[in-house]
Amino acid sequence: MSALISPVTADKAAKVVLWASAGIALLILAVILGYIVVQGVHVISLSFLLGSPRLSGAEGGILPAIVGTFWLMVVAMLSSVPIGIGAAIYLAEYAPKSAVTAVISFGVECLAGVPSIVIGLFGYAFLSIYLGFGFSVLSGGLALMFMVLPWIVRVSEESIKTVPNAFREASLALGATKWQTVRRVVIPSAIPGITTGVILGIGKAIGETAVIMFTAGSSLLMPMSLFDPVRALPYHIYILASEGISDPMAYGSSIVLLVMVLAINLAAIAIQRHYGRHYVRN
Amino acid sequence: MSEIEIESKDLNLWYGTAQALKEITMAVPTKKVTAIIGPSGCGKSTFIRCINRMNDLIKDCRVTGELLFEGMNIYDRDVDVVTLRKKIGMVFQKPNPFPMSIYDNVAYGPRLHGVKEREELDRIVEVSLKAAALWDEVSEIPDRSALGLSGGQQQRLCIARTLAVEPNVVLFDEPCSALDPISTAKIEDLINNLKRDYTIVIVTHNMQQAARVSDYTAFFLLGEIIEFGKTKQIFEMPDKKSTEDYITGRFG
Numbered sequence: 357m358s359a360l361i362s363p364v365t366a367d368k369a370a371k372v373v374l375w376a377s378a379g380i381a382l383l384i385l386a387v388i389l390g391y392i393v394v395q396g397v398h399v400i401s402l403s404f405l406l407g408s409p410r411l412s413g414a415e416g417g418i419l420p421a422i423v424g425t426f427w428l429m430v431v432a433m434l435s436s437v438p439i440g441i442g443a444a445i446y447l448a449e450y451a452p453k454s455a456v457t458a459v460i461s462f463g464v465e466c467l468a469g470v471p472s473i474v475i476g477l478f479g480y481a482f483l484s485i486y487l488g489f490g491f492s493v494l495s496g497g498l499a500l501m502f503m504v505l506p507w508i509v510r511v512s513e514e515s516i517k518t519v520p521n522a523f524r525e526a527s528l529a530l531g532a533t534k535w536q537t538v539r540r541v542v543i544p545s546a547i548p549g550i551t552t553g554v555i556l557g558i559g560k561a562i563g564e565t566a567v568i569m570f571t572a573g574s575s576l577l578m579p580m581s582l583f584d585p586v587r588a589l590p591y592h593i594y595i596l597a598s599e600g601i602s603d604p605m606a607y608g609s610s611i612v613l614l615v616m617v618l619a620i621n622l623a624a625i626a627i628q629r630h631y632g633r634h635y636v637r638n
Numbered sequence: 639m640s641e642i643e644i645e646s647k648d649l650n651l652w653y654g655t656a657q658a659l660k661e662i663t664m665a666v667p668t669k670k671v672t673a674i675i676g677p678s679g680c681g682k683s684t685f686i687r688c689i690n691r692m693n694d695l696i697k698d699c700r701v702t703g704e705l706l707f708e709g710m711n712i713y714d715r716d717v718d719v720v721t722l723r724k725k726i727g728m729v730f731q732k733p734n735p736f737p738m739s740i741y742d743n744v745a746y747g748p749r750l751h752g753v754k755e756r757e758e759l760d761r762i763v764e765v766s767l768k769a770a771a772l773w774d775e776v777s778e779i780p781d782r783s784a785l786g787l788s789g790g791q792q793q794r795l796c797i798a799r800t801l802a803v804e805p806n807v808v809l810f811d812e813p814c815s816a817l818d819p820i821s822t823a824k825i826e827d828l829i830n831n832l833k834r835d836y837t838i839v840i841v842t843h844n845m846q847q848a849a850r851v852s853d854y855t856a857f858f859l860l861g862e863i864i865e866f867g868k869t870k871q872i873f874e875m876p877d878k879k880s881t882e883d884y885i886t887g888r889f890g
Contacts (some may be wrong), residue, residue: 480731520736526796529690530803531724540746545737551732 364442367406368562382413392614404608409576413592414602418609420578422585423471424493425562425616428572429580431497432561439501439556440508441543444550448516449538454502461513468506471567475503480570491585496572503567504557509555547631557622562617565590641668642838644689648880649703651684653696659679659719660861662812666807666854666863673852673869674844677889680840680858685774686809689839690718690726695804706708707807724751727800732816733792733800735784740776743784743795746804750842769835770798771828781887790821797828801836808832810840814847826851846884849873 361369407417479499489495507513519542527537541551545626561567565588574595575587587595589609596606648693651659656890659681666672674682684693695700705712712722722746723882735743742764745753753759767773772794776787779818780861793813810829815821829838829851842848848855849869856866857876865872865881876882884887 376813418664484646520734522730522732523736525692525695526734526736526799527696527746529692529723529728529730530799531720531722532747532750533720541736621651 361611362473389614392607393612396604396609396611399604399608400611405612410617412599413602413605415605418589418592418605418612420576421587421589421592422616424572425590425613427493427523427563427582427586428496428500428568428588429558431493432500433554433583435498435556436501436505436508436557440505440553440557441550443505443509444512444516445538446545448513449534449542451486456609464506464509467502468510470503471553471566472503472564475568476570478502479567481630484571490583491571491573492583493572493579493586494569494582496583496586496588499567499571500561500564502509503564504561506511507557507560508550511553512546512550515546515553518549519545530632544631548628551624551627551631555620558620559617562620563590563613565594569594589616640727642666643707644839645666645704645706646685646688647704647769649685649688649705651688651693652698652700652702654669654698658861659688662850662851662863663855664863664866665841668837669833669835671833671840672850672851672856673848674841674858675843675848676858676864677883678843679860679885681861682858683811684861685858686728686811686839686841688722688809689809690728694719696880699861720755724803726807726809727803727805729793729813731795731812733789733796735781735787735795739781739787740758740784740787740795741780744798744802746799751803755842763798766798766802767795769801769832770787770794771824771831772798788821790817790824792882793817793821794828797825798830801832805836807837810842812841812843815843816826822847827863839886845873852854857884 381479404417404420405422405433408420410416429585434523446462447457447461451460477501479495479502481496482493483489489498523541523545524537527541528534532540568590572588572591574587574591575585576587577584579586589614593606593613596602596609639817642665644655644663646662646666647657649662650657650748662681662685672684676682684818687693688701688705689707691710693701701713707722710717736746741763747758748759753762764773764777767776772791775791776782776795784792787795793816797808814825817825827848829840832838833853840848840851852869854867855869855872855873857864857878857880859880865876865878867877872881873885876885880890
């Protein structure tokens with residue numbers, strides 16, 4: 357059977373279609389960013405970044421929300437990164453290949469798919485009420501941990517599994533113990549992948565609204581301790597927009613949120629570069 | 639035969655229900671090069687990986703019989719595998735330097751075993767790289783990534799890394815199979831020099847290589863040892879028909 361379209365034509369067509377797809381993806385991003393910047397850039401000023409909100413956020417600044425978002429991230433990361441990486445190392449390196457391990461891995465997968473509003477409800481019931489943490493940075497941060505933990509476990513586990521076995525064998529053959537091998541060879545080799553997992557987690561968490569509105573509270577005051585309530589940036593944006601308080605302030609806050617996400621991504625790239633510097637191929 | 643470093647007595651090994659080694663009995667003489675030859679799947683790599691217990695990593699691997707080193711059975715329950723592997727180093731088929739600097743690769747073993755002083759590490763790294771005939775090529779660039787070296791250089795780096803732990807025995811598991819002829823010649827020269835200080839066991843696919851570098855040769859076939867003796871004798875006057883057939887290239 358002869359082809360209806362010649363391979364040369366198909367080749368050209370593929371190039372055009374793929375180029376167009378990439379172009380459209382980029383265009384969507386540019387339109388979103390451009391629109392937000394155009395709508396919100398005029399409210400950005402030093403007093404916006406460093407001031408406190410007045411009139412429910414219609415005027416003034418967003419410093420308490422920036423600080424609140426920051427501390428929520430810190431609590432979420434400090435709690436999820438050690439547990440997540442530890443669990444990933446266990447699953448990838450130590451766990452026997454048994455049905456139990458398979459069930460745990462499947463459980464982690466499922467946990468990653470739980471809708472954030474459900475995690476928010478659980479966080480409210482368990483952290484705020486049952487453990488008595490109330491609406492606070494601690495409750496919000498730990499609820500975010502529930503959400504990002506499976507991501508961190510999954511991505512870290514995958515990147516640990518891609519470390520070539522030859523590295524492990526070489527290390528063990530030199531008289532290293534299993535833990536020495538894991539700590540000195542496997543983890544450093546997996547760091548770029550693990551970092552990506554953590555960043556994905558932070559990226560998900562920083563824009564998260566549903567999880568924190570039931571747990572972190574909605575206070576516009578500057579949080580002074582882990583037990584103070586706080587309103588994170590995405591929730592602030594949500595309230596500004598949904599309650600018709602101020603669209604420009606919502607867009608201005610969005611720019612700040614985007615810059616924070618961008619900064620985190622840049623940090624991730626810097627870490628990957630640092631650890632990946634030995635992966636030069638000849 | 640001279641002094642014996644490692645002695646295998648009726649060694650059997652199973653992967654699950656498949657027997658990979660059958661009643662292997664042979665002796666590895668001290669500070670000589672012993673080559674193990676045989677066609678693919680004959681158990682030669684399996685045997686060499688018994689000597690430093692790398693087969694422990696494989697699930698369902700079972701061993702019976704004795705493998706004596708320093709008067710102890712390597713497979714005794716109270717043998718400390720970490721100490722054993724310190725004394726019996728291994729160079730693998732594919733060069734496998736760590737994704738670290740050249741210096742850190744060689745210093746990896748000594749650091750594991752507690753050497754911390756920079757001067758002492760510097761000394762060990764230099765001595766090991768010189769022993770592996772790599773010093774002249776990398777002495778100016780110790781901080782470069784080991785992965786930027788050529789395949790042959792990487793393999794010599796792996797040898798240096800093994801020597802840095804000061805083993806008594808070095809196992810080579812087809813060390814040249816991924817290398818070009820020039821790099822192979824360098825490694826063979828190196829093995830010739832190393833036997834002054836180390837007992838060497840080398841698994842190789844390449845019969846010319848076995849003939850060139852080894853003092854003793856064992857011929858394995860289907861998990862059994864067919865013949866073991868001085869290399870010259872194995873290659874010139876083999877006792878067994880199958881050894882002769884393999885060496886003359888009638889199968890392989």
